[in-house]
Every structure is written in structure tokens, then in C-alpha cells.
Amino acid sequence: MTYNKKIYPVVLCAGVGKRMRSNFPKVLHFVLDKPMLWWVLRSFRGLIDSEPIVVVGKNKDLVSQYFADEKISYVVQNEPLGTAHALLCAYESLKVLSEEDYFLVMPGDMPLIKQNTIKNLCEMSELNNDITFITCNVDDPKGYGRIVRDKNNNFLRIIEEKDAKNDELRINEINVGIYLIKIALLKLLYNIENVNAQGEYYLTDLLEIALKNGHKIGTMEIFDQKEILGVNSQKDLLEAQGVAKRSVIEVHLNNGVQIFDINSTWIGPEVSISSGAKIMPSSVIYGKSKIGSSTIGPFSNIENSTIGDNCNVFYSVIRNSIIGSNVSVGPFSHIREQTVIYDNIRIGNFVELKKTQIESNSKVSHLSYLGDTTVGSNVNIGAGTITCNYDGFDKHRTTIEDDVFVGSDSILVAPVKLSKGSMIAAGSVITRDVPEDSLGIGRASQVNKAGWVKVFKSMKTKKKK
Known part of the structure; x- marks a missing residue:
């Protein structure tokens, strides 16, 4: 002016x-x-x-x-x-x-x-x-x-x-x-x-x-x-918090955002939220976050992140990341810095992502950690999968191409690449690249010893007498 x-x-x-x-x-x-x-x-x-x-x-x-x-x-x-x-x-x-x-x-x-x-x-x-x-x-x-x-x-x-x-x-x-x-x-x-x-x-x-x-x-x-109000004490600061909080929330209410509990909801002054979004109780949205017409919470923390439309983020933390549309996050997921998640993706319970990119139509459903990882489209990451991205000195990347299936409880030791259409057997430790349409198995062969249990129990019983 x-x-x-x-x-x-x-x-x-x-x-x-x-x-x-x-x-x-x-x-x-x-x-x-x-x-x-x-x-x-x-x-x-x-x-x-x-x-x-x-x-x-x-x-x-x-x-x-x-x-x-x-x-x-x-x-x-x-x-x-x-x-x-x-x-x-x-x-x-x-x-x-x-x-x-x-x-x-x-x-x-x-x-x-x-x-x-x-x-x-x-x-x-x-x-x-x-x-x-x-x-x-x-x-x-x-x-x-x-x-x-x-x-x-x-x-x-x-x-x-x-x-x-x-x-x-x-x-x-x-x-x-x-x-x-x-x-x-x-x-x-x-x-x-x-x-x-x-x-x-x-x-x-x-x-x-x-x-x-x-x-x-x-x-x-x-x-x-x-x-x-001039802030001269912690009591004044608390009063200013309340006034500022209510003022910011009223702006979003007037813009068509549904906020279910204004007492437990905290929204920063630089946050943008689209009309039709639902903010559930005990949610915190801070920084320059941009929220589409999605449901946030309950008990979720969003900071400096972009979330598209038709997403559901519950009991989870997202920081410095970008989430596309039609994405489900949680419960108890932690999306850390520089993570990009595209459309139609499921990030399930107890999943942690850091500096990871996931293409559309993929799933990381349970108990997994992906760090410094690129994931293609139509990929399934089985429960308990982790990428070992740190060797004690440097960080390394894991690349998972399109249409890959990773079985449960797999360990991917970076740097490593799983090529398009490959599969990883459950319980594997993968240390080398897996070619296209190949099965990667990294575990010891199973041995069944007939009658071993009966002999073992007999020996233990004799020792107790």
C-alpha cells in the first residue's frame, strides 16, 4: 500500500x-x-x-x-x-x-x-x-x-x-x-x-x-x-493464546471447515484448509500446512505439510511432507520430513516413513519403516518390513520399482534395488539387487527334525529328578 x-x-x-x-x-x-x-x-x-x-x-x-x-x-x-x-x-x-x-x-x-x-x-x-x-x-x-x-x-x-x-x-x-x-x-x-x-x-x-x-x-x-492485550507474564501469554486460537478457528469455520471441538483443536495462523474438511478433536495443524477436503484426526499432528482431498489421517503425525488425494494414514503412523505420498495409498498402523517417495496405488499397511526409499506404483510392503538405510557413517537409498511384492518381516539392506515385478519372500534379508520378475529369498533353509521334541523333553525331565 x-x-x-x-x-x-x-x-x-x-x-x-x-x-x-x-x-x-x-x-x-x-x-x-x-x-x-x-x-x-x-x-x-x-x-x-x-x-x-x-x-x-x-x-x-x-x-x-x-x-x-x-x-x-x-x-x-x-x-x-x-x-x-x-x-x-x-x-x-x-x-x-x-x-x-x-x-x-x-x-x-x-x-x-x-x-x-x-x-x-x-x-x-x-x-x-x-x-x-x-x-x-x-x-x-x-x-x-x-x-x-x-x-x-x-x-x-x-x-x-x-x-x-x-x-x-x-x-x-x-x-x-x-x-x-x-x-x-x-x-x-x-x-x-x-x-x-x-x-x-x-x-x-x-x-x-x-x-x-x-x-x-x-x-x-x-x-x-x-x-x-500486552503480554507481560505467562498468564497474559496464556490469555493471548486463547484469543488467537479462537480467532484463527473462526476464520476456518466461516470458510466451511467443520471443527468438532474448538477447545482441543489448535490451528496455526498460516494454515490453509479447504471447505468441507473435517477436523476431529485433539488435532494440531501448524506451520504452512495446506489441507484439502479431508478428515484430520482425532489425535493427529500436522506440521508444514500438504494433504490433498479425500484423505483420512487419524492418530498420526505428519511433518514437512506432501500427501496426495485418497490417502489413508494411521493409526499411529509417523510421516517424517521430505516424504512424498501420491494418490490412492494406504499407510497403516505403526508405519514410519522418512525421505521416502511412494507412487500411486501402493500399500504400507503395518509395522514398517521406510527411510531414504523410492517406492513405485502398485507395490505391497508386507508387515514388519524395514529398510536399513544407515551403515553407521552414511545414508543409502532403497529403490522398489512398480508391481513389487515384499513379504512380511523382510529386511532390505541399502543400497539395494528391487526391480519391476519382483517378489521378496517373507522373512528375507535382502543385500543384493533383485532382477525384474524374480523372487528374492535371503534366509536359511528350514530343517524339520522328526521326534526331536520328545527327546528334548525327556532329557529335561530327567535333569529335574
Whole structure:
């Protein structure tokens, strides 16, 4: 989206987050399957062309490592001296700026903020306010800075809760912590003092200073109290989880997906599910998964995988894989990374697949492990079959061509190839390639010893006497 003025998004993430009681950076705590910072970045993604500036503290390496694939400019605030100081660090990091452009300033711990809210705030740049910030009237303003207005309802200042007097504590209009600030005003950051209970440089003081210097201050009120939830504790995080979870599920319900139990179902924000799909209880679908008109669950976990239409996945785990249409998976199957399963396939109970490709109309029905394997079409893998793909040093591939029948309890020692139409006798250990239309047998010949049992039992009975 294009605005008349250039807007630079700045996300403040340098806070220590002591109330989280965690050694992990607060903004990397997950809401569903994404860290809080991801949700904040998403709120303006597609609205603003400028590369986001993320102000971090000593946690820079952890944050930048997670977002390594995204274009983000990181600025380090070495000491947590407050939000005004954090913004000053961002301001000083940019060499060339037009004073008529804007900074969009957001906290990194507000994962529920909606993109439409940020869009509306960015459009306020057309009003040519020097500063516009978001407010909200809430039922319980505890923990937030209060908006102090004059008798004519004009903005006067923001008072932080720890510095507020009793009458100010009764104010229900709070500062959300999201600002659109004209860059010309950022020079006033140098005038902010840390004379307060925390000994920090408050960004909220910039508004009062700007007002005294005759600058135009505007507010934008929003009405969804859940949207502005700031996560400062594990309890807050749990609340944010619940709101985000319900919001994502409602999108899929409205798109025609049948979800049988919203309390036990978890779906990530990047998941795509086709109309007509059925999501059974206790199912988790995360990452960039794409689900066709299929039945998932109960008790199934899908991550970063594509599943076609008319599939049934129950009591199973699928990760980083592609499943075609008309495929049955489970119960208790584990489809691991880089597995591709084509159409009309049965993957049965207690089957594990890794880096395996299976062509259409094949079956792996019971108690099998196939790793680093290529399976053709119309293949039957008998119960208890495993591919020995690792020799202690390297991984090797097994190739099973079309129309092959592998008997139960077979061991295929890679690298090995079973050519088209071949058969493997049950209980075989196959170490060499099997030619086309041939029977591979790799087991000792059976010997029947007549009367041996009677002699054996007699000997054992005599020893006990």
C-alpha cells in the first residue's frame, strides 16, 4: 500500500520482561506456533514498504536467528533505559531521513493487534498530525498509562500508572503504546528526562513535550479490548493464546471447515484448509500446512505439510511432507520430513516413513519403516518390513520399482534395488539387487527334525529328578 509520506515501522523489543520469569526473550515466546514478534510484524506486512527496524537488547542473536529469512534491520539498545531511549537508538541508526516522514512505533509484545487497526493508523498520516497514537477505554486499566484530557476532551498528557495519583488511576482510557510520529519531532527525544519512579526515559513524555511546543497531537480510539492485550507474564501469554486460537478457528469455520471441538483443536495462523474438511478433536495443524477436503484426526499432528482431498489421517503425525488425494494414514503412523505420498495409498498402523517417495496405488499397511526409499506404483510392503538405510557413517537409498511384492518381516539392506515385478519372500534379508520378475529369498533353509521334541523333553525331565 502507498501513502503520501514514507512510514518506517519500529518495533521495540529490548525490554527484559522480568515478569515472564523466563530466560528466553519475551518476544520469542510463542502464541500458537509463532513468536509474539512474528504476529506484530504481520500486522503491518503488506501495508508498509520500508524494512522494519527492530530494537533489541542483549537478546539480538536469538531474535535475529529466528527471523534469519526476513528482511529486518536490528538496532541494539545496550541498556534497558526505557522506550524513549529505545526509539532514540532507532532514530540515530538511520542516516538519511525526511522530517516529513513518519515512524510507526509498536511494542513487540502485543501479538493480537489487527492489521486493519494499523492500516487505519497509517492513514492518519494524511491528516498531517505530528503525532497520532492509539487509545482504548478498558474495563480494567491496571498496568497501563492513563490518558489525561482537559474539560474540552483535548489531550493533555499520558501518566504512567506508577506515577499516577488516585484520581488519575480512576481513568479508564489508556495508552495502547502504538504511535505514528513525524520524524521532525524525534529530535525532542533528547529533551526527555528520567525523573520518574522507574528512572527510565518514557516515550509518553514526548507527547507532552510536543504539545507544549505547539505540535498537533491526535488520538485514534479502538474498541476491541482483546486486541491491545500486552503480554507481560505467562498468564497474559496464556490469555493471548486463547484469543488467537479462537480467532484463527473462526476464520476456518466461516470458510466451511467443520471443527468438532474448538477447545482441543489448535490451528496455526498460516494454515490453509479447504471447505468441507473435517477436523476431529485433539488435532494440531501448524506451520504452512495446506489441507484439502479431508478428515484430520482425532489425535493427529500436522506440521508444514500438504494433504490433498479425500484423505483420512487419524492418530498420526505428519511433518514437512506432501500427501496426495485418497490417502489413508494411521493409526499411529509417523510421516517424517521430505516424504512424498501420491494418490490412492494406504499407510497403516505403526508405519514410519522418512525421505521416502511412494507412487500411486501402493500399500504400507503395518509395522514398517521406510527411510531414504523410492517406492513405485502398485507395490505391497508386507508387515514388519524395514529398510536399513544407515551403515553407521552414511545414508543409502532403497529403490522398489512398480508391481513389487515384499513379504512380511523382510529386511532390505541399502543400497539395494528391487526391480519391476519382483517378489521378496517373507522373512528375507535382502543385500543384493533383485532382477525384474524374480523372487528374492535371503534366509536359511528350514530343517524339520522328526521326534526331536520328545527327546528334548525327556532329557529335561530327567535333569529335574
